[in-house]
Amino acid sequence: MDLNKTLLIILLISQLSYANDNIEISILTCSVGQEVYSVFGHTAIRVIDKENKTDQVYNFGMFDFNTPNFEYKYLKGKLKYHRGVQETVNFLKIYTYEKRLVHEQKLDLTADEKSEFLNRLKLLNQPENRFYFYSFLDKNCSTETRDLLKHIGVSFENQELNKSNRDLINSYLQEMPWLKFGINLVLGKSLDRNSNRNQSMFLPDYLQKEIGAAKLNGKNLIQSEKILNSIESNSNSNIQQIFSPLLIFSLLAVLFLFWFPKPAKIIASFSFGITGIFILALWLFSGHEEVKSNLNILWCNPLYLIYTPFLAKNKTNKMLSIILVASLIISIVVWLFKVQIFDISILPIFAILGIFNLQELRKIQKK
Template sequence: MKKSVLLFTIILLGFSQLYAKNYRVSLLTCEPGGELYSVFGHSAVRVTDMETGRDLVYNYGTFDFNPSFYMKFARGKLDYWLSVSPYDRFIGHYNYLGQAVREQVLDLNEQQTAKMVEFLQVNYQPDNRYYRYDFFYDNCATRIRDMLETVLGKQLEWNDPVGEEEVTFRDLIDEYVYPLPWGDLGIDLALGSVIDVEASEREKQYLPDYMEAAFGRAEIVGDGPTRPLVKSQRTILDLPPVAVAPSFFNPYFLFWGIAILFMVLTFIGFRKKKLFIGFDQTFFGILSVVGIVVVLLWFFTEHTATKYNWNLLWAFPLHGLLVYGLGMKHPAQWVKKYLLFALIMADAAVVFWILGWQSFHPSVLPLILVVILRSNFLYYNLEKFKAQKRIVKD
């Protein structure tokens, strides 16, 4: 079996060397879509046989969207693969989705074209086509960039711009997910402080738009006169940007509504000597669930971007203990101590945010304020109000 595969690969390599001059290789860049999985856009490689007219698209962004997709993605165990489809089918798909597509034809010589075709054909073999997806470091765009660097080696110069504004990985994400506030919130809750670092020009190429711009600046050197990597470019599908309809049901309105509710409850509770414990039990119980998810993503997945996630400072798994502790007829001493702990942790979250150690999603600010408000209020009044209530009953 191994001998057959080796023989097949050798035949492919020989074929690509023989007909390299008949191929045209180009980068396809697809505009962002309206869903979270497509909001960052897409990249693919087009290979056209100029002699036979055969036109194929090599796509590193293929995945199986089945019921286990989200579970595998959450655990960092999602495999993507390289697929090949006719060019017309690929363009028809994006025309149906309403996403614009642009093309950059690469100015490769015959030898470079041959290596590029070899790389794609060998990579498409069943034993090679699958890879473990990583959003920042191994995706549909970075695979193409890495292939180009392998093929051209030192002949490739990226010509990175100088004096560009410093942006973090999280800043780059925010550029695309801002129209999807719930998706933006979910990403900011899941990803840790490791993405709050400056992204180099090369690292920005995990986003198709940035890789397209990098291709436009790059040059090929050392095989004759220096020339641009991109020989020509054009828009294949000239479509307007996909519009995402704004919704009033978003985390900003919802969470500030929750904060206002707790402010009103705290004011009324202080005036009438009431605690409204049920609201606190629900609130801290939900935060506990969020904290458990953060812990699972940090310690029990293969993701690298979910490490050191300081959302734990305000959404802590053990906040669930307050569901039981606050309901006790005679509050134990540990309840008061835990309320002080929750208060300090929430204050620390604000400090981490201000100092730039991690950027939290703006919509969680009212939730952090609720933790500070209610833990402080309950710390000073829980025992007193419950004791007064027992005296009245007696």
């Protein structure tokens, strides 16, 4: 009887070991791309089932450009992303074609942990759970993977960083100054609080780093790491860096210091006003929390839109001029005291607005 029990235990252990060896789960981290949606990288999950001879990638960040009103839904925070599955070989072909490296971290999990992970993964991939509202900071391909690892008991450190989420984002945009300018224009002051290690995992590279340092039940989470593809180096010059917003706006500021014709003033006033309306609309109506409380609206004031007709008729408005000058001064104070950090390209824009408003105030004083 004892011998039979011993043999049974040995058989069960061997079956569990066999089942465990037949399933491999890995986290894939893809390097940054050149498209707007790919500049921060990507995270996916690879599952190899040797018994059923499948090798698939579970994707958390899929969307359809053909979605009706795509741009509006994205800005409103109502664009539905979805989870999907594709063959690993096809996944690698796409990222190799885009010249993006795919880094694999194979997880060291027990049979129970693998089962729990896969059950949760398959549940999330069910038709009724597949779609979700995207959030740049809180619900994307990287945070979904982080939360899935937490579900099986992985604990991540949560120490505060000496960088804000804006700092983390900007580090990816140094070679794309116009995109950096645009993103910082629409992001509010909440992005300027110091981030922490848990929050930083909204970025795939930071998730990869934290997974590499994580433990599960006292052992390292990662069993092995490797690069799955090879790519050619991309040495194309970036026209964004040559004609950066800092350069363009600086040249305009110098030009307008000596020559600021009426048509240019009308265009500038209208442009600042329309942009201010856009910032205000995002603040009031978008579901993305990161675009709310955006103090760019102080200098990029919607009131410039009201001022435009006065310029067209060669008229001035003392009250409007005083409000616009005051809002510009407040913007500078906000930046100096780091209430909200503005993009460096705003400096020459401040100069342009200063020239614009001082010239208008001088007209009022002459009357």
